Amino acid sequence: xxISERIRKRIESASWIRKMFETGNALKAKHGAEKICxxxxxxPNIEPPDKFNSTLVDLLHEETAGSHRYMPNGGYPDVRxxxxxxxxxxxxxxxxxxxxxLTCGAGGGLNVALxxxxxxxxxxLVSTPFFMEYASYVDNHGGVLETVAGLDNFEPDIDAIxxxxxxxxxxLIINSPNNPSGHVYPEETIRRLGELLEKKSRETGRLxxxxxxEPYRKIVYDGIKVPPIFPFYKHxxxxxxxxxxxxxxxxxxxxxxxNPETDDLHELMGGIILCNRILGYVNAPALxxxxxxxxQGLSVDIGLYQHKRDLLCDGLSKLGYDFIKPKGTFYLxxxxxxxxxxxxxxxxxxxxxxxxxxxxxxxxxxxxxxxCVEDDIIKTSLxxxxxxxxxxx
Amino acid sequence: xxISERIRKRIESASWIRKMFETGNALKAKHGAEKICxxxxxxPNIEPPDKFNSTLVDLLHEETAGSHRYMPNGGYPDVRxxxxxxxxxxxxxxxxxxxxxLTCGAGGGLNVALxxxxxxxxxxLVSTPFFMEYASYVDNHGGVLETVAGLDNFEPDIDAIxxxxxxxxxxLIINSPNNPSGHVYPEETIRRLGELLEKKSRETGRLxxxxxxEPYRKIVYDGIKVPPIFPFYKHxxxxxxxxxxxxxxxxxxxxxxxNPETDDLHELMGGIILCNRILGYVNAPALxxxxxxxxQGLSVDIGLYQHKRDLLCDGLSKLGYDFIKPKGTFYLxxxxxxxxxxxxxxxxxxxxxxxxxxxxxxxxxxxxxxxCVEDDIIKTSLxxxxxxxxxxx
Numbered sequence: 001x002x003i004s005e006r007i008r009k010r011i012e013s014a015s016w017i018r019k020m021f022e023t024g025n026a027l028k029a030k031h032g033a034e035k036i037c038x039x040x041x042x043x044p045n046i047e048p049p050d051k052f053n054s055t056l057v058d059l060l061h062e063e064t065a066g067s068h069r070y071m072p073n074g075g076y077p078d079v080r081x082x083x084x085x086x087x088x089x090x091x092x093x094x095x096x097x098x099x100x101x102l103t104c105g106a107g108g109g110l111n112v113a114l115x116x117x118x119x120x121x122x123x124x125l126v127s128t129p130f131f132m133e134y135a136s137y138v139d140n141h142g143g144v145l146e147t148v149a150g151l152d153n154f155e156p157d158i159d160a161i162x163x164x165x166x167x168x169x170x171x172l173i174i175n176s177p178n179n180p181s182g183h184v185y186p187e188e189t190i191r192r193l194g195e196l197l198e199k200k201s202r203e204t205g206r207l208x209x210x211x212x213x214e215p216y217r218k219i220v221y222d223g224i225k226v227p228p229i230f231p232f233y234k235h236x237x238x239x240x241x242x243x244x245x246x247x248x249x250x251x252x253x254x255x256x257x258x259n260p261e262t263d264d265l266h267e268l269m270g271g272i273i274l275c276n277r278i279l280g281y282v283n284a285p286a287l288x289x290x291x292x293x294x295x296q297g298l299s300v301d302i303g304l305y306q307h308k309r310d311l312l313c314d315g316l317s318k319l320g321y322d323f324i325k326p327k328g329t330f331y332l333x334x335x336x337x338x339x340x341x342x343x344x345x346x347x348x349x350x351x352x353x354x355x356x357x358x359x360x361x362x363x364x365x366x367x368x369x370x371x372c373v374e375d376d377i378i379k380t381s382l383x384x385x386x387x388x389x390x391x392x393x
Numbered sequence: 394x395x396i397s398e399r400i401r402k403r404i405e406s407a408s409w410i411r412k413m414f415e416t417g418n419a420l421k422a423k424h425g426a427e428k429i430c431x432x433x434x435x436x437p438n439i440e441p442p443d444k445f446n447s448t449l450v451d452l453l454h455e456e457t458a459g460s461h462r463y464m465p466n467g468g469y470p471d472v473r474x475x476x477x478x479x480x481x482x483x484x485x486x487x488x489x490x491x492x493x494x495l496t497c498g499a500g501g502g503l504n505v506a507l508x509x510x511x512x513x514x515x516x517x518l519v520s521t522p523f524f525m526e527y528a529s530y531v532d533n534h535g536g537v538l539e540t541v542a543g544l545d546n547f548e549p550d551i552d553a554i555x556x557x558x559x560x561x562x563x564x565l566i567i568n569s570p571n572n573p574s575g576h577v578y579p580e581e582t583i584r585r586l587g588e589l590l591e592k593k594s595r596e597t598g599r600l601x602x603x604x605x606x607e608p609y610r611k612i613v614y615d616g617i618k619v620p621p622i623f624p625f626y627k628h629x630x631x632x633x634x635x636x637x638x639x640x641x642x643x644x645x646x647x648x649x650x651x652n653p654e655t656d657d658l659h660e661l662m663g664g665i666i667l668c669n670r671i672l673g674y675v676n677a678p679a680l681x682x683x684x685x686x687x688x689q690g691l692s693v694d695i696g697l698y699q700h701k702r703d704l705l706c707d708g709l710s711k712l713g714y715d716f717i718k719p720k721g722t723f724y725l726x727x728x729x730x731x732x733x734x735x736x737x738x739x740x741x742x743x744x745x746x747x748x749x750x751x752x753x754x755x756x757x758x759x760x761x762x763x764x765c766v767e768d769d770i771i772k773t774s775l776x777x778x779x780x781x782x783x784x785x786x
Contacts, residue, residue, distance in 0.1 A: 001599075001600065001657075002510075002600060002655070002656055002657035002658075002660045002661040002664070003509050003510060003657075003660055003661055003663075003664035004508075004509065004510055004511055004512045004515075004664075005512055006512070006513075007508070007509055007664045007667065007668065008660075008664070010667065010671075011660075011663055011664065011667060014667075041463070043462050043463045044462065047458055047459075048461055052461075053453055053456060056449075056453050056680075057450060057453050057454075060446055060449050060450050060453070061450075063446060065440055066438075066440075067643075068441055068445075068640065068641040068642070068643045068644055069436050069437065069640070069642060069643050070434070070436045070642045070643055071643055104497060104645070104673065104674060104675075105673070105675060107673035107674070107675050108673045108674070109673075110673060111672065111673035115397075115400070115533075116396050116397065116400055117395075117396055117397055118397055119397045119398055119399070120399075122397075133670075133671065136671035137671070137673060140508075140671065140672060140673075142535070206394075207394065207395060247461065247462070248461040248462075248679075249461070249462060249463045249675075250460075250461045250462050250463055250464055250676060250678070250679030250680075251461050251678050251679050251680060252497070252645075252674070252675060252676070252677075252678050262395070263395055264394075264395035264396075265395075267395045267396055267401075267404075268395040268396055270396075270404055271395070271396035271397075271400045271401070271404065274400065274403065274404060274407075275400065277526075278403075278526065278529035278530070278533065279504065279533060279672070279673075280497065280498070280500035280501045280502075280503060280504035280530060280533075280672075280674075281497060281500070281501070281645070281673075281674070282497075282498060282500050282642075282645060283643060283645070284645075285643070285644050285645050285678045285681065286641075286643030286644050287449075287643075287644060287680070287681075288678065288680075
């Protein structure tokens with residue numbers, strides 16, 4: 001046997017995803033890629049702000065000795081400080097550089113956080129629908145991801161979460177703005193989750209972390225504000241990245257911040273920095289650290305995504321699709337006409353429209369449209385959406 | 394408790410390293426950093442070749458849409474192909490792009506390889522002295538690193554390795570040129586290790602991988618050639634990086650190549666690409682992938698390191714230190730005068746010379762000097778080396 005049992009099983013259990021992508025690729029080969037409306041990947045189509053490129057060029061011209069060497073595993077101290085200042089303003093809590101590390105994207109940050117806190121067989125909770133990589137990330141470190149069905153409006157079912165917490169619960173992951181639903185938790189939800197975890201930490205005698213994965217914090221519409229996390233629960237960790245708001249997911253740069261009020265802050269940060277090293281990340285890419293130091297608060301023009309959202313929502317609404325208009329992200333998560341998401345995704349494929357079934361996000365009966373694509377693709381796709389619906393309604 | 398038991402123990406067991414670095418930092422604060430001869434880190438002091446900077450500038454000027462987006466998890470297909478061609482010439486075996494992935498440095502590549510193949514409680518063997526991070530990397534994925542004492546000349550004890558192989562043995566890691574000894578395995582050693590693993594794979598009924606970690610392949614002296622791995626054992630995996638030969642360890646760019654002759658190649662590569670994704674690396678940094686595509690075969694001026702090696706070896710030799718002159722890397726691994734490496738390292742610290750005890754590499758009684766420092770530091774340090782030896786001999 002060439003690979004471990006665990007990885008073999010993981011490959012098998014993901015075989016439907018592979019099949020889906022293979023079918024998509026086969027369709028592209030057969031009809032030409034330009035004929036396919038591919039909404040399957042959250043790969044931002046908007047180019048990074050011009051200042052990203054010019055900042056990199058500046059940095060390369062200003063370069064001094066040692067610019068590409070190892071730095072401390074947590075990142076350059078001045079970059080940590082600069083990002084901490086920005087996060088302080090978002091979180092309404094005062095962070096210093098030593099409350100934060102630079103990571104290889106939010107994926108790196110999540111793995112670092114989970115490895116630091118998970119004991120064998122620990123449980124990590126998440127409300128559906130959820131980003132499917134969390135299951136792998138928790139499993140990587142010997143934990144088990146437990147899903148709790150979310151409400152129809154994509155809010156968490158706080159009573160259901162409460163009933164699932166035991167002394168084996170290491171953390172609750174939240175992801176708002178949410179992939180795949182585009183839902184944004186209001187402040188009241190964060191407050192109630194914080195109160196619940198506070199109470200349950202007391203009851204179980206175990207410190208339960210709230211891990212907020214928020215790479216889409218800046219991608220929100222209609223003037224909505226994403227509430228902060230830190231003021232509402234002290235045992236909280238935030239991970240984020242510049243992948244989506246600067247459109248640079250290939251560069252793997254993000255951060256992890258710890259609530260300055262958490263117990264045993266020094267021990268927690270020591271564990272986090274150790275895990276960033278021993279997981280093989282070692283440190284976040286050096287040049288990208290120095291770039292984002294100069295780009296705090298910058299993002300692509302979110303209005304472009306809002307326009308795409310409106311184009312798609314208006315079109316699908318007229319066709320009779322049932323969905324909640326997303327408050328953020330570049331995802332829409334409608335109900336699958338006919339109720340069977342796998343079947344509906346197949347029907348859309350026949351119309352050369354590629355989407356991902358909700359089963360992949362723990363929410364069968366829905367499907368995800370990643371609308372980070374050219375406007376023309378959205379317009380073209382509507383015919384396919386119309387025909388697929390006609391078949392299954 | 395803020396962190397997992399496992400991470401807490403790991404922090405505790407590494408407390409002497411932390412103490413050592415803290416003492417070093419305290420010395421720098423007290424005496425001024427310029428007074429300290431710091432040989433503790435393998436952080437290359439030679440600047441990257443000018444072409445590295447100019448290539449990055451070129452790439453930024455030539456940039457087209459999508460340059461910083463996600464690409465396939467294994468890396469850009471054309472970069473994979475280009476690196477595979479270069480590795481083919483090093484390995485005397487014909488590799489294609491789909492036998493290789495780009496990774497976040499060799500540390501990333503090792504974690505990907507180990508996660509792909511380790512079943513719970515599996516053993517991974519390594520000959521001493523060895524790079525200490527391997528223990529963490531194997532532990533990350535539920536395996537156990539077993540060390541086998543190497544011979545006095547830093548060659549592996551092949552009979553001892555043979556006696557330790559069971560059906561729980563997943564892999565043997567080799568690292569030649571070696572950190573910390575600077576030793577380079579001759580072709581005969583690779584051939585004998587290959588024969589052993591071939592025989593043991595048959596006997597145990599288990600495919601045992603040879604994992605060659607070779608970031609120092611290009612850093613060798615006196616015209617020595619580092620033998621290839623792939624021709625001598627088909628179940629072999631090579632990981633490497635551009636960290637040391639291009640002096641860019643902060644940028645986290647490397648690769649993992651699989652022997653095209655291995656069994657179940659397709660399954661193995663599928664597992665490797667999956668693990669690169671789910672470990673949170675997702676992909677190697679995009680801009681650095683495109684840079685190294687244009688820099689194949691390039692390295693810093695190795696002659697500069699050879700000069701440092703000779704300066705250090707001549708100096709220590711005159712003082713009566715007992716060591717084997719390294720054939721490669723920028724490390725020297727002498728015997729500790731007096732025999733107790735921890736005590737000798739303390740004595741050197743008193744002379745403001747920082748090195749790492751051999752205990753950290755599974756070889757007590759030695760110490761490691763990382764001579765990737767300015768020549769003046771080497772010259773200055775000799776007085777300290779002289780006085781410390783005087784105290785302990």
